[in-house]
Amino acid sequence: MTSPFDPPAVTWSRVSPRLVTARLVPAAITLGIPVLVGVALAFAASPWFWILAGIPAAIFALVAFVVPRQVRAIGYAxxxxxxxxxxxxxxxxxxxxxxxxxxxxxxxxxxxxxxxxxxxxxxxxxxxxxxxxxxxxxxxxxxxxxxxxxxxxxxxxxxx
Structure with a gap:
């Protein structure tokens, strides 16, 4: 059975893998700032600020896992x-x-x-x-x- 997303006799062209970097850099900058603030506050004030650092770090880990797969899924014909x-x-x-x-x-x-x-x-x-x-x-x-x-x-x- 053919999928509606894979028409028969179509050769797909892929986008550049450098698109992964282009999507991860803004995410790293956006999520890196709260991580750095959380780490600095954890050392200076209270260990509870590790949570402030951990949440955006976990989000970035998820983004870093998903973005390469999303880029590989982009195609045109x-x-x-x-x-x-x-x-x-x-x-x-x-x-x-x-x-x-x-x-x-x-x-x-x-x-x-x-x-x-x-x-x-x-x-x-x-x-x-x-x-x-x-x-x-x-x-x-x-x-x-x-x-x-x-x-x-x-x-x-x-x-x-």
Missing amino acids: ERDDDLLIRKGLMFRSLTVVPYGRMQYVDVEAGPLDRKLGLAKVQLHTASVGTDAQIPGLPPDEAARLRDRLASRGEARLAGL
Whole structure:
């Protein structure tokens, strides 16, 4: 039996494993500050502050366990008439974006993404609810995908 998240005869492309680092760095900064404050207060004031340090440390351990698996679950596939994007482990999703519905395609990269050599392709469609994104692509692949999707979208739109 085939899964609705694995259409037959589809070859999935994966995002860069550097996306794991791009997602863990902000989490480490956000959760690291309460850990450091808790450790400092535990040494200076009371051992009860180890709880303040332990809770965000446990949350980061969970995030560090889940994020690599989430990144491995992200994939995209170009077909003749549409683009497929899948993601998620527990809550899986498969987004099908017909080329004729694409209005424009953006490539974005924040400072951390640029440092890690990553970019995100953002697809904007005629329907607000079907906008899709593919994070964690190398910049050259993101540019290639942007150009290819834009040209396919124009060709399909011109045929209407």
